[in-house]
Amino acid sequence: MTQPIEARCDHCKQTRPLFLYEPEHGHLGVGMFTCRWCMRDKQPLLCVRCWGAEKQLEDNDPSINEDAETMAKICATNARIIAREEADKAICEGIAAATQQAEGSAS
Numbered sequence: 001m002t003q004p005i006e007a008r009c010d011h012c013k014q015t016r017p018l019f020l021y022e023p024e025h026g027h028l029g030v031g032m033f034t035c036r037w038c039m040r041d042k043q044p045l046l047c048v049r050c051w052g053a054e055k056q057l058e059d060n061d062p063s064i065n066e067d068a069e070t071m072a073k074i075c076a077t078n079a080r081i082i083a084r085e086e087a088d089k090a091i092c093e094g095i096a097a098a099t100q101q102a103e104g105s106a107s
């Protein structure tokens, strides 16, 4: 484990061991352009207390939670589509291979 650096916290301006705050959430499309965590040029270096407060803010952000919910729904739908596509894939690949062969012999 690397020793955290001691410097001035970006939030409380106290000299403390600092940790880089990196948001863990994701976005669907345009959400990230209005997101306070994703919009900043540089993620802040925070002391343990401010880091925890920031994390709570991120966890409780309604727009992020909305995105996460939509994301989960899309993932579930995608999983169903992928399962169905997998079933059709063998047939499609067979057709593609046959088409390629036909094209190859035509030229």
Ligand SMILES: [Zn+2]
Binding pocket: 009, 010, 011, 012, 013, 014, 046, 047, 048, 049, 050, 051
């Ligand atoms: Zn702090």
Ligand SMILES: [Zn+2]
Binding pocket: 023, 025, 026, 027, 031, 032, 035, 036, 037, 038, 039
């Ligand atoms: Zn964000």
